[in-house]
Amino acid sequence: EAGVAQSPRYKIIEKRQSVAFWCNPISGHATLYWYQQILGQGPKLLIQFQNNGVVDDSQLPKDRFSAERLKGVDSTLKIQPAKLEDSAVYLCASSTPWSGGSPLHFGNGTRLTVT
Amino acid sequence: GESVGLHLPTLSVQEGDNSIINCAYSNSASDYFIWYKQESGKGPQFIIDIRSNMDKRQGQRVTVLLNKTVKHLSLQIAATQPGDSAVYFCAENIRGYKLTFGKGTLLTVNP
Structure with missing residues (x-):
């Protein structure tokens, strides 16, 4: 079976810019889950969907992060505006x-570098 | 909050030896545990899981042991190979909710 597909693989942006990831x-x-993995650490859950409903988003920084799964299949995670500390791999x-x-x-994953 | 942790951040073994990676968890309500392997540039890959009603489970060259009394989990890899070199994470779950990862152990296999 095909695995979980993510794009892009890499993204470099400047702080205060916006970025979106697809899954x-x-x-x-x-x-469906989105995790953030900072270098040298274990993945941290950002948000969990069941079909198109949110099950848990308690660790999602909602002032700058948003995620949606409108049709219960694909999902996008957005960061706006990005901060330096958002540099991580998004799984x-x-x-x-x-x-x-x-x-x-x-x-x-998508490896995000914020400069 | 309660979290999963690992005793050893790094482990170096000789090819052909057995490896043991340990993990301590603190949430007594956790009922499902998973070991993942993560190679550089890749996402975590499922290795083996175990439910809290079991104390041992075996896979191909891997065995997971669960000691609920001391809240300890271990992953044993038999006849370790260079391809086993990676970071290994344990993760805990409560009723299928919010899988929480530990910090990881880097396993290096020397030829």
Whole structure:
């Protein structure tokens, strides 16, 4: 099966500019996640969708980050305006929803550099 | 808040040896645990998972052990190969909600 697709792979912007990332999950996976991974750290959950509804966005900096999944498939994550500390890899993941837990399948991420 | 942590940030082993990567978790309500492998420039790759009603699970060359009494998780890799060199993360979950990652252990396999 095709994996989680993300684009672009790399993005360099100046602080205060805006940027958007795109994710296409594995077909049939209703749950979609965006994680932020700062160099040398484990991924940190930003937002979790179930179909097109938000399950958890408690760690999303809502003053500058936004995400949507309008049709319950693809998702976009936007940062506006970007700060230097937003430099990180942004990972998208998807899974089948199950209260007992199921593995998340990750894309290869978008590496963002804010200068 | 409660979080998952790792005892050793780096581990260096000889090719062919067995590797053990440890992880401590503090949330006693966690009921599902996953080990991920992450190679440079790639996303985390699923290795093996275990639910809280089990204390051991085996895969191909990997074994995960769960000790709920001391809130400890370990990943054992048998006959470690150079291709196993990567960062390994443990992650915990509660009822399929909000998978939380630890900081990771860098495994280096020397030929």
